[in-house]
Amino acid sequence: MYVIAVLKRKHAYDQNMQESKPITRLFSENGLKRNKTIELGSGPAHKLRSVLRAQTGDEITLFNAQDGEWRAVLDSIGKNKASATCQNQLRTPRPEPGPWLAFAPLKKDRLDQIVEKAVELGAERLIPVITARTENRRVKIERLYQQVIDAAEQCERLSVPLVDEPIPLSKLALVWPKDRTLFVGAERRDAKPLVSQAANTPPPHGILVGPEGGFEAQELDAVLKLTISTPVNLGPRILRAETAAIAALAVLQAQAGDWRN
Amino acid sequence: MYVIAVLKRKHAYDQNMQESKPITRLFSENGLKRNKTIELGSGPAHKLRSVLRAQTGDEITLFNAQDGEWRAVLDSIGKNKASATCQNQLRTPRPEPGPWLAFAPLKKDRLDQIVEKAVELGAERLIPVITARTENRRVKIERLYQQVIDAAEQCERLSVPLVDEPIPLSKLALVWPKDRTLFVGAERRDAKPLVSQAANTPPPHGILVGPEGGFEAQELDAVLKLTISTPVNLGPRILRAETAAIAALAVLQAQAGDWRN
Numbered sequence: 001m002y003v004i005a006v007l008k009r010k011h012a013y014d015q016n017m018q019e020s021k022p023i024t025r026l027f028s029e030n031g032l033k034r035n036k037t038i039e040l041g042s043g044p045a046h047k048l049r050s051v052l053r054a055q056t057g058d059e060i061t062l063f064n065a066q067d068g069e070w071r072a073v074l075d076s077i078g079k080n081k082a083s084a085t086c087q088n089q090l091r092t093p094r095p096e097p098g099p100w101l102a103f104a105p106l107k108k109d110r111l112d113q114i115v116e117k118a119v120e121l122g123a124e125r126l127i128p129v130i131t132a133r134t135e136n137r138r139v140k141i142e143r144l145y146q147q148v149i150d151a152a153e154q155c156e157r158l159s160v161p162l163v164d165e166p167i168p169l170s171k172l173a174l175v176w177p178k179d180r181t182l183f184v185g186a187e188r189r190d191a192k193p194l195v196s197q198a199a200n201t202p203p204p205h206g207i208l209v210g211p212e213g214g215f216e217a218q219e220l221d222a223v224l225k226l227t228i229s230t231p232v233n234l235g236p237r238i239l240r241a242e243t244a245a246i247a248a249l250a251v252l253q254a255q256a257g258d259w260r261n
Numbered sequence: 262m263y264v265i266a267v268l269k270r271k272h273a274y275d276q277n278m279q280e281s282k283p284i285t286r287l288f289s290e291n292g293l294k295r296n297k298t299i300e301l302g303s304g305p306a307h308k309l310r311s312v313l314r315a316q317t318g319d320e321i322t323l324f325n326a327q328d329g330e331w332r333a334v335l336d337s338i339g340k341n342k343a344s345a346t347c348q349n350q351l352r353t354p355r356p357e358p359g360p361w362l363a364f365a366p367l368k369k370d371r372l373d374q375i376v377e378k379a380v381e382l383g384a385e386r387l388i389p390v391i392t393a394r395t396e397n398r399r400v401k402i403e404r405l406y407q408q409v410i411d412a413a414e415q416c417e418r419l420s421v422p423l424v425d426e427p428i429p430l431s432k433l434a435l436v437w438p439k440d441r442t443l444f445v446g447a448e449r450r451d452a453k454p455l456v457s458q459a460a461n462t463p464p465p466h467g468i469l470v471g472p473e474g475g476f477e478a479q480e481l482d483a484v485l486k487l488t489i490s491t492p493v494n495l496g497p498r499i500l501r502a503e504t505a506a507i508a509a510l511a512v513l514q515a516q517a518g519d520w521r522n
Contacts, residue, residue, distance in 0.1 A: 235520040250508035259496040
């Protein structure tokens, strides 16, 4: 994954920014400011050393939502830790609002697809929900969060989406704000197209997508009774759960989100 | 894959159609009509026998774009062949026009994602194009075509998208009709959002997505000079190639395709 990320960035820089050196982007939970030395943990140290073959003195960038993105120079790279000192700010922090995604965790590969692509498509918060037919009830949030960070580094976000602990679908209304419309992918039910509902409903938005087997009729009925919910149609074909999540996020961003900016 | 497909369909039928038996859908290249016995080859025979554990006398459905979808009864299931006799027509044939996708073949898993999801999202034709940085230059069309059939069976299409032999990007204009707009995902270039371009340009449409490393500057310049081409913006983040393809097809269908019907 990292090799691809770096190649991609290298090409992009070569082509459009006349820089030939690939710039590694790393998320930092620590505050970033000029001349501050940032300690990087074992995850980033491993990426730098074994995957990217970075060396002391190499430039990287560090980012987070609070401090923006900073050019930094690697001071040390060890087996389990590394450090870099911030030089100058490349991007100032700015809000990155986006749709929320509530989804039933799928089995491994398809869960990975949802998480990675939701980050690329600008989801602001990921809420795993356990439904009657959810296949993966032991989802590891730490693993999801690491994937979220990897994807945020790759796609040039400043913010890293929140990842909630899984909750039962029946509790979703307790964590969902009253002013954020919850579009519900309601297969084989009468519902208007997502694109027109998104055009007619001011953001913020979110989308709920069921598990591979779909919702049970009574749990879908219960969700659709919530005042936050609006059923939506995702076209005439039967979509896999991860396709529905990815497609819905793309349509929300294109119609009512930051693809319009 | 098939186990999931059948479970999903079983649930869907249980819930909304008061049928409890899963109905297996199989694509048939042979013409379908009442009382006609259809010979099924080794691929479908394997699915029926080993994956679905179907038995003689079970009901299945057979479909293709020319004859629609038919209820059929399995007459025989052998190791390398099976046969079923058409009973009654469930869906009449109808046109399934959709966007075309021209894409640089990626490595295995990500190529699989593009193909499967393009079918689910209603792509009408898939055209692999070889670009300067294309990673997978030995793509096997037979394998892609089998995936396309599997996905079409799963998502309830009647038609199976065409899959072209790979062509060099420089030859794309030779196979692309003059009246079909080719939207080009042009990362880091000045372009209008896909959703507004799709709203302002009558279908038919198609989308061209580059390889993981992006297009080389001169090949992108050459494509954008074609009269069929319109550059489009796919949002402020850097999308992986397969995410760009999937997201663009979803937006095209939502804005100007059959998600609006």
